[in-house]
Amino acid sequence: MTSNAGPTECYVYITLPGETEFVTAGRFALSADRRAAPLGRFVYGRRYLERPEAVPIDPVELKLGKGTYQTTVLKGVFGALRDAAPDYWGRRVIEKHAGKPQLGELDYLLYSPDDRAGALGFGLNQTPPAPRREFNQTLQLEKLQALADAIVADEELPEGAEAGQVEDLMLIGTSMGGARPKAVVEDEEGLWVAKFNRPDDRWNYARVEHAMLVIARTCGMQTAESKVVSVADRDALLVKRFDREKVNNGYLRARMVSGLTLLRAEDTHQARDKWSYVLLAEEVRRVCAEPRKDAPELFRRMCFNALISNTDDHPRNHAIIAKDREWKLSPAYDLIPTTPVSIERRDLALTCGDMGRYAHADNLLSQGVRFLVEREQAEAIVSEMEKRVKNTWYEIARAEGVSEKDCEQISGAFAYPGFRLENPDSGPTGETKGEMAQHRVARD
Numbered sequence: 001m002t003s004n005a006g007p008t009e010c011y012v013y014i015t016l017p018g019e020t021e022f023v024t025a026g027r028f029a030l031s032a033d034r035r036a037a038p039l040g041r042f043v044y045g046r047r048y049l050e051r052p053e054a055v056p057i058d059p060v061e062l063k064l065g066k067g068t069y070q071t072t073v074l075k076g077v078f079g080a081l082r083d084a085a086p087d088y089w090g091r092r093v094i095e096k097h098a099g100k101p102q103l104g105e106l107d108y109l110l111y112s113p114d115d116r117a118g119a120l121g122f123g124l125n126q127t128p129p130a131p132r133r134e135f136n137q138t139l140q141l142e143k144l145q146a147l148a149d150a151i152v153a154d155e156e157l158p159e160g161a162e163a164g165q166v167e168d169l170m171l172i173g174t175s176m177g178g179a180r181p182k183a184v185v186e187d188e189e190g191l192w193v194a195k196f197n198r199p200d201d202r203w204n205y206a207r208v209e210h211a212m213l214v215i216a217r218t219c220g221m222q223t224a225e226s227k228v229v230s231v232a233d234r235d236a237l238l239v240k241r242f243d244r245e246k247v248n249n250g251y252l253r254a255r256m257v258s259g260l261t262l263l264r265a266e267d268t269h270q271a272r273d274k275w276s277y278v279l280l281a282e283e284v285r286r287v288c289a290e291p292r293k294d295a296p297e298l299f300r301r302m303c304f305n306a307l308i309s310n311t312d313d314h315p316r317n318h319a320i321i322a323k324d325r326e327w328k329l330s331p332a333y334d335l336i337p338t339t340p341v342s343i344e345r346r347d348l349a350l351t352c353g354d355m356g357r358y359a360h361a362d363n364l365l366s367q368g369v370r371f372l373v374e375r376e377q378a379e380a381i382v383s384e385m386e387k388r389v390k391n392t393w394y395e396i397a398r399a400e401g402v403s404e405k406d407c408e409q410i411s412g413a414f415a416y417p418g419f420r421l422e423n424p425d426s427g428p429t430g431e432t433k434g435e436m437a438q439h440r441v442a443r444d
């Protein structure tokens, strides 16, 4: 099964609802022919299908059933499996550990420790490993932050007591997704994602992200729980894992799939024709047990992102989870303000309505009914959230410890003028009058 080029097949494990240990769900294979486009194949195990308590890995592609599923999307890795793999940050850590610049998709899945998002695990043995009993503790954050700094700076790892250090490195939370430096840590309450500030950050991300989660809650959204802790005189953000629940004999795990998987989309910006809140709302309505709750909640998240200029709201920053059999929208996470130069038009990462990705009130309202909110109600939600963000962001940010200087830096993010620009009149490509005029000037 293994060759010099690395493994091409693995077993997929799952922690069933109410359980704390893995069982084997099926087998995943990725074509080894490097000349052809990668083809992924997945088949559920016969014994898994015989279990009365068996659940599908995701609600989109891999429905419970015999037969082989195939895909060429996302380099042949089914969305739900890809969602359990590391992204930029974890991949860097793994590459550093392996001493290689790039590895195969399966390597990234197999190398990651047992702290990945969701309920899946991967391995080369048919019998799954026992769950990991020990996680890094919040007390170890200082060491983890130093390791994260070394990776950000791309420093060589120190020689000597290397084995232990390299092991630590691998266990700092490589399997969680995302690009920012992070680690998974445990305290008496359970597991947290620790997100570290980078030396080159323009503001204190930990405090600002925490403040955004607080503001989002005052806007009526469901968000992940978070707190800021001090680590060696720096701030780090701890976000409580909503896909894990501590119980007497370990951790219950929720299945989790990203918006990208729900949309059956590719993850490059070039292939983002399917990146759409409107389409995501329809998937949420189809898949989630309480569409009347979750679709309007998604509407609020779209509006909130527009109101804080969170232009990095890509489909992996949305997810659905299933603690039992039923799926629901996950709490909101990774809410980051940005300050693009344009005050006339800012685009979210996903299409919001008839004017494309334009973060404009009329655009958000244009497809409100598809989020199961009637026009009047949608207008009330948008105005209420706008008022709150505009009037309270500063007060809340300061109360949550964002410095005066950082508040100045981020002030341009909130309820920017373009949100209510009159006569936005977008062209076929979603250009506003202003932008079209600018282009004309440039072309002339």
Ligand SMILES: Nc1ncnc2c1ncn2[C@@H]1O[C@H](COP(=O)(O)OP(=O)(O)OP(=O)(O)O)[C@@H](O)[C@H]1O
Pocket (backbone or CB within 6 Å): 089, 117, 176, 177, 178, 179, 180, 181, 193, 224, 239, 240, 241, 242, 243, 312, 316, 317, 319, 333, 334
């Ligand atoms: N509280 C949480 N509980 C469970 N999983 C989470 C939680 N927060 C984040 N995740 C998962 O971890 C991934 C990375 O987290 P997050 O998006 O906050 O990191 P990031 O590095 O800022 O991401 P990006 O690359 O989008 O900037 C998410 O895509 C999601 O799958």
Ligand SMILES: [Mg+2]
Pocket (backbone or CB within 6 Å): 178, 179, 316, 317, 334
């Ligand atoms: Mg993210």
